[in-house]
Amino acid sequence: MRIDLLSSAVRLLLIVALSGWIVSSDNLVSAAAPNILFISVDDMSCDSVGVFGCALPDTTPNIDRLASQGMRFEYAHVQVGNCMPSRNVMFSGRYPHSNGVEGFYQVRNPDYPVLCDLMKEAGFFTAIRGKVSHSTPYSPYAWDLVLDEIDGDRQHIKDVQSYYRSAARGIEAAGKAGKPFCLLINVSDPHKPFYGMNGSQTVVDDPHVPSRIFSPDEVPIPGFLFDHPSVRLELAHYYSSVRRADDCVGAVLKALSESQHDNDTVVVFLSDHGMPLPFAKTALYHHSTHTPWIVRWPGVVAAGGHDTQHMISAVDLLPTLLDVAAIDHPEGLQGRSIVPLLRGESQSGRNMVFKEYNENSGGFRNPMRSVQTRKFGYIFNPWSNGSRTFRTATTGTLAYRTMRELSATDSALAARLHTFEYAQPEQFFDYEKDPDALHNLIDDPRYSTQIAELRQALECWMEQTEDHALPAFRNRTSPEALEEYMEQVQSESDARRSTKRKNNRPGKRKKAAAGEDDE
Missing domain, CATH: 3.40.720.10 (Alkaline Phosphatase, subunit A)
Structure with missing residues (x-):
């Protein structure tokens, strides 16, 4: 009986080996x-x-x-x-x-x-x-x-x-x-x-x-x-x-x-x-x-x-x-x-990518959605209402501090600072000509066709992936709808952070202080 069992085991190993698989623990690789x-x-x-x-x-x-x-x-x-x-x-x-x-x-x-x-x-x-x-x-x-x-x-x-x-x-x-x-x-x-x-x-x-x-x-x-x-x-x-x-x-x-x-x-x-x-x-x-x-x-x-x-x-x-x-x-x-x-093959359907941003490490919501092709990029900023500011870790940099200091006397830097802190509800860039996104062309009639195409592509993606920002996007011309969306997502973030603070583990901030900051 023992010989038969060994023979069966050997046959199994041979079958596995010949089929191109090796046994590793309980899994096959x-x-x-x-x-x-x-x-x-x-x-x-x-x-x-x-x-x-x-x-x-x-x-x-x-x-x-x-x-x-x-x-x-x-x-x-x-x-x-x-x-x-x-x-x-x-x-x-x-x-x-x-x-x-x-x-x-x-x-x-x-x-x-x-x-x-x-x-x-x-x-x-x-x-x-x-x-x-x-x-x-x-x-x-x-x-x-x-x-x-x-x-x-x-x-x-x-x-x-x-x-x-x-x-x-x-x-x-x-x-x-x-x-x-x-x-x-x-x-x-x-x-x-x-x-x-x-x-x-x-x-x-x-x-x-x-x-x-x-x-x-x-x-x-x-x-x-x-x-x-x-x-x-x-x-x-x-x-x-x-x-x-x-x-x-x-x-x-x-x-x-x-x-x-x-x-x-x-x-x-x-x-x-x-x-x-x-x-x-x-x-x-x-x-x-x-x-x-x-x-x-x-x-x-x-x-x-x-x-x-x-x-x-x-x-x-x-x-x-x-x-x-x-x-x-x-x-x-x-x-x-x-x-x-x-x-070395080709793939169809690789002419654009979809991107999103929701909140910073402090839980402050500045949601954005974007679609980008090799030439153009469209960004939807439901948070941008002219008074709400952009919260980001990059405000701690020398570049930001200097931009803020010089903006008092430099109108060009003042305009850049305003774009950084407040943006606009919609942005459109010709990245082929302007990779640094210096010129928002959302109101330029010469790009109306491309803007419409990217808006449609973004909406389709949001619908297919069941993005919670879709209703806000569809009502992007309504300040009331955008504010309702912002209140909703910010309240969700606040509630989550409140629960996290209650359950926070001892020593967590020590890790962050050691240089592994969130953003």
């Missing part, structure tokens, strides 16, 4: 499925990356090298201009109004799976470093391993070598478990505090020195900002932080190479949104959401590929990773896999 390494940076604008056209030389040599080994996407966007909602789109495959994470809070018992659930169930070893609470809509988390601590030592979020240690430990742990890995490494830079600055944007000594430091006189000034010594100082520290982020990416890729898993690992790189300065972060302009998306997939993606035709967005990330891992898609995903594009 395709033997052909590669490992997955996802690397994100925090608050890095797309055009801060060398290969994406940065005007400042030598900002990102490691990221540029990664792009030369894989494919980069010219028209890639995230959905949201701030961190936690943006990351939850990536790993849920759903827009914020659909996954419920519209701000900086988690949802209890979500009725949908996220990346770590799906990968773990399929037999992958799942590990994450950084932004754990921002990347998972619930707690306790389902990750096999959280790499923020190694051997009891909490890793500093600005320490380059700590990212090497985290990546190496995650890969090693997967090997010991006998599983392929799905490893997320979320680099803190160039999020504030920038290199050599504290949270108040005051220059301080910093032990975590990047491999190159940029000076104020050599940095480019983004077109949506203005040239001033304080702005140059802040940008110099930002770009030095970009370089430190690139150092971290290089450290992670070094750990992967030393593990000898270069050739069987798909590497995905992107940023969660644009730089943490006015008119970029916590908004829906072009530079707010344009992200440097790169994929390296040895044997599948041709080295040096550059997609200049298709628009992709963060909601496409989860279905893409599931296809890479040969995992069936759960119901309700709102994005589409870009694997056909990675294989």
Whole structure:
């Protein structure tokens, strides 16, 4: 009897092996499925990356090298201009109004799976470093391993070598478990505090020195900002932080190479949104959401590929990773896999992306909706009533403080400040001619056809995804309807925050004070 049982077991193993699957715990993982390494940076604008056209030389040599080994996407966007909602789109495959994470809070018992659930169930070893609470809509988390601590030592979020240690430990742990890995490494830079600055944007000594430091006189000034010594100082520290982020990416890729898993690992790189300065972060302009998306997939993606035709967005990330891992898609995903594009094919229906913003880390609502094509962008701002101001973390920057100070005597800056703080209910930009969104063309009759087309596209998307902002959009010419909507969503946010304060865990603010601020 024992011989018969052994023979049956051997036959089963042979059948499994021949069918292209390996047994891992209680799950089946395709033997052909590669490992997955996802690397994100925090608050890095797309055009801060060398290969994406940065005007400042030598900002990102490691990221540029990664792009030369894989494919980069010219028209890639995230959905949201701030961190936690943006990351939850990536790993849920759903827009914020659909996954419920519209701000900086988690949802209890979500009725949908996220990346770590799906990968773990399929037999992958799942590990994450950084932004754990921002990347998972619930707690306790389902990750096999959280790499923020190694051997009891909490890793500093600005320490380059700590990212090497985290990546190496995650890969090693997967090997010991006998599983392929799905490893997320979320680099803190160039999020504030920038290199050599504290949270108040005051220059301080910093032990975590990047491999190159940029000076104020050599940095480019983004077109949506203005040239001033304080702005140059802040940008110099930002770009030095970009370089430190690139150092971290290089450290992670070094750990992967030393593990000898270069050739069987798909590497995905992107940023969660644009730089943490006015008119970029916590908004829906072009530079707010344009992200440097790169994929390296040895044997599948041709080295040096550059997609200049298709628009992709963060909601496409989860279905893409599931296809890479040969995992069936759960119901309700709102994005589409870009694997056909990675294989050099084309996809129809990739001529626009949809974006949204709802609230800041303090729970203050400034809801926005946007649709963007390769040429144009339309933004709906139901919060904009001429008196309600825009609440954003970027008001703590030197750029904002200087703009406010100079606006008393500079009419051009006063106009920019007014746009920043109050906006307009509708905005339309010709991004091909005006990528910095300096000229709102919503009332320009020359663009009436394009405006109507994008309004219609946005309304269809809002209807299909059951967006709670749809009634407000349909009644956008009614100040009363817009105020009713604003009162509704703000009261919901206030009630949620009141409940959160009652249930707040001890020590939560200590974590934020250590540099991991919300936005």
